[in-house]
Amino acid sequence: MKLAVSLFGLFFYTQVVDSQLVGYVGKSITFPSGADPSWILKKIEWAIYSNNTWIATHRGVTTKTDRFHRYGSRLRLNTLTGDLTIHELSLNDAMEYSVDLTNDRGENRVRKIKLEVKYPLEKPNITQYQWFTGQSCVIVLRCQSSVQDAELFWNTTSLSGETGTVKRPDGLFLFIYTAQMSNEFICTSRREKDDASSVFQAICDGKSAATTVTPKNSPAPPIKPPCPRERLGLYFFGGFILGVFFMALLFKFFKVTGQLQSPGKCLKGTRCSS
Structure with missing residues (x-):
């Protein structure tokens, strides 16, 4: 058996x-x-x-x-x-x-x-750029993930209470709303079955501003190197400061030298020949 x-x-x-x-x-x-x-x-x-x-x-x-x-x-x-x-x-x-x-x-x-x-995904970083036009706010939100192949999704609730989802590979989101209002935006970074989200409260207070929300335990977004025009401006400004500094030194030097060589004048603490 x-x-x-x-x-x-x-x-x-x-x-x-x-x-x-x-x-x-x-x-x-x-x-x-x-x-x-x-x-x-x-x-x-x-x-x-x-x-x-x-x-x-x-x-x-x-x-x-x-x-x-x-x-x-x-x-x-x-x-x-x-x-x-x-x-x-x-x-x-x-x-x-x-x-x-x-x-x-x-x-x-x-x-x-x-x-x-x-390693699991970290919460994405959200940066807000806001302009106030007098009657309404124009905001551009940018979401950045530490993982290049992660997909980015925006979720927001409209004034009527409806919730919408927008998929943006570049992480950008444009929104226009009236003053004295606030809206909540959620950016989700997703890779395969793993995801992480950050919440941003955008407030239109009649001011223009740029704000960055960096979640805790997340690395800061990479610093963008200055473009050639910005570098030229920095070089010009640095050269101008150095030029003023050297001009001040030369002016002081020639002033002292002129006092030593001027006839009929004696510097304090020195002997004058008759």
Whole structure:
């Protein structure tokens, strides 16, 4: 009977199914086992490395998720579906994982999943440029993400209470509204399944201004180098200051020299020849 069950399980052996997942440092990720929903799982073995080092197992009624020290208490195994969850991901968790499943009829399935771990997105920076025209405000909002391939979305609520979403690859957003009003704008930076948002409260107070909102724990936006015209202006201004300084020194020098050489005049503290 045992031999028949073994041959039955071998006949229904399913080929390896490879897939790839992306996780983010500090967050959780769940590996789908790929088990048929109708299966009653009797054996679940999650492993890493080429020698199939077990990290989480379920056999009969016994479940263990602390088989390997590097994961500590970060693993959760769903004994009904066979799915494995890793909490508080680190860069060291990036590797290939495999699961070996067996149901109550001896059917077997093996699945390999490659995990890539990235740093999560940081909140984007929002810069506001505002001009007051006398009756209304014209504002240009610019959203910048620290990741180049991230998509940028703007969300805002209109005066009627309707919410709209605008996708802008350049991160720019133009808005005109009347004085003594405020509007809330949300910029979302999105990459694959990861996203981060910053909120900006634009207030039209009758003044022209430029404001930058830099979220906490986020790097400051890169400093834009001055254009050639700006550099020429700086050079001219610096040269002018240096010229005035040297002219003052020369004037003082010639004044003192003139006093020493002027006939009929004696400097205080010196002897004059008759």
